[in-house]
Amino acid sequence: MxxxxxxxxxxxxxxxxxxxxxxxxxxxxxxxxxxxxxxxxxxxxxxxxxxxxxxxxxxxxxxxxxxxxxxxxxxxxxxxxxxxxxxxxxxxxxxxxxxxxxxxxxxxxxxxxxxxxxxxxxxxxxxxxxxxxxxxxxxxxxxxxxxxxxxxxxxxxxxxxxxxxxxxxxxxxxxxxxxxxxxxxxxxxxxxxxxxxxxxxxxxxxxxxxxxxxxxxxxxxxxxxxxxxxxxxxxxxxxxxxxxxxxxxxxxxxxxxxxxxxxxxxxxxxxxxxxxxxxxxxxxxxxxxxxxxxxxxxxxxxxxxxxxxxxxxxxxxxxxxxxxxxxxxxxxxxxxxxxxxxxxxxxxxxxxxTSAGALSPQAVGTPVELMQAQASRVNVLNGAYGIVEATELAARTQVYFTSQGMNVVGIGSADKSYDHTTVVLHNADLYTLRYILDLVGASSNYQVVFRFDPAAGADISIMLGNDWALNNPMP
CATH class of the missing domain: 3.40.630.190 (LCP protein)
Known part of the structure; x- marks a missing residue:
């Protein structure tokens, strides 16, 4: 051509x-x-x-x-x-x-x-x-x-x-x-x-x-x-x-x-x-x-x-x-x-x-194992507000996510306040996305935002909301 x-x-x-x-x-x-x-x-x-x-x-x-x-x-x-x-x-x-x-x-x-x-x-x-x-x-x-x-x-x-x-x-x-x-x-x-x-x-x-x-x-x-x-x-x-x-x-x-x-x-x-x-x-x-x-x-x-x-x-x-x-x-x-x-x-x-046959099998492994294998770069940003549970939420969540094998590359404050945790995809993997959505209990398509940016420094940014601050599995 x-x-x-x-x-x-x-x-x-x-x-x-x-x-x-x-x-x-x-x-x-x-x-x-x-x-x-x-x-x-x-x-x-x-x-x-x-x-x-x-x-x-x-x-x-x-x-x-x-x-x-x-x-x-x-x-x-x-x-x-x-x-x-x-x-x-x-x-x-x-x-x-x-x-x-x-x-x-x-x-x-x-x-x-x-x-x-x-x-x-x-x-x-x-x-x-x-x-x-x-x-x-x-x-x-x-x-x-x-x-x-x-x-x-x-x-x-x-x-x-x-x-x-x-x-x-x-x-x-x-x-x-x-x-x-x-x-x-x-x-x-x-x-x-x-x-x-x-x-x-x-x-x-x-x-x-x-x-x-x-x-x-x-x-x-x-x-x-x-x-x-x-x-x-x-x-x-x-x-x-x-x-x-x-x-x-x-x-x-x-x-x-x-x-x-x-x-x-x-x-x-x-x-x-x-x-x-x-x-x-x-x-x-x-x-x-x-x-x-x-x-x-x-x-x-x-x-x-x-x-x-x-x-x-x-x-x-x-x-x-x-x-x-x-x-x-x-x-x-x-x-x-x-x-x-x-x-x-x-x-x-x-x-x-396919190069070797017909259908790919269902993905093998637990959601945690599949997320770990993908090693997507994740930013954790605190968007919770007005409640005591929002204090140092990003840092505490980083420790928890890291203990689960997630590749957290940065923490900080979100661009605005969030009632519901929102996942922003920059260049993400589906296995990591699925794990995060299940973990935070996302129930709406509006909690997933596609914002393609190869220079973002991360594959996924998680905007933590009040829902996560008030209800999460962290110790």
Missing amino acids: TEDKKKSPKILTGLKKLPWGMIIAWTVTFVIAIGIFVFLRNFVASMEMIALPGMAVVDSPEEAPAEDGAPAPKPETSAPESDLPEPWDGASRVNILFLGLDARDLDLDAPRSDTMILFTIDPASKTAGMISVPRDMWVDIPEGFGYGKINTAYALGEQYDLPGGGPALAMKTIEKFLGVPVHYYAQVDFHAFEEAIDAMGGLYMCVDQKIRIDPIGPKRSEPFEKGCAIRHGYQVLAYARDRKTMKGGDVTRAEHQQEVIMALRDQVLSPENFPDMVKIAPKVYQEASKGLRTNLSFEDALKLGALATQIDPSQIKRGVINYKMGTLDRSPDGLSIMKPIPDQIRILRDEIF
């Missing part, structure tokens, strides 16, 4: 600031917008990927589908009673399925998925990856539907009103096809994505080849010029959806989508752009959330946003299931399909999800 491609111009605007927590939450939801993966950098720490269980990608016998590649269902659904996922523990590998809906189906009650990208992030090794699945892949759709094109799984879940709807059935289908668990999903329609790009002033992208794009709606086809430039939302969307002007078809389109993902990441993380990204976050969030649907809780989105900030671009693995991993064929009713070559897909899956 040339030096010019590494530089992105500032995107200027004057919108009102959001709190840091909402900015990070927006970061997660915005990337979600088109099967796009998280793009911030530098807040959390420590990771390591492990092995995929030897689950093979299932081969595809021919089975007659119904109209448009969607197989006729069999009456044996066993979807869970609730589609709410277990809260993320903040330390184990997490996989998120990004879904973009087919623009041709947006007026239907049960649209198909046009984009399916499975994103994985591992808090133990500070690595991430994404794998794109072609929409014509011929797979076994769970819940008794049999074989059909993978993009019909979402539509079937919606059409038959299964628990969790289309997203839940799409997640199960990907799980069965790739042999890895899918913990969360994020789905957005294309119009919301286009409007969100425009709300952030366009997207700075560099492409190596000029192509002709065909935007959705009344706009005429136009060239998408080679080189680096700020592109409008409709242009970015058309580029991400194009599969007719390139020889690679769906495979090339998937590659384009991953290029958009990385361009989004670079633009938001660029030091000269980040202050302006903060200012426009409210408008972008408003536009992106119009068509957003996800089972991520705000708390988990917050933690994922913090974790994703620590992933270096070199540690993001990218893969597309291409024509070497499947054979082009026709379904029994004449639709174009791709039949998987299981061994080839399994190789790609293992490369993307």
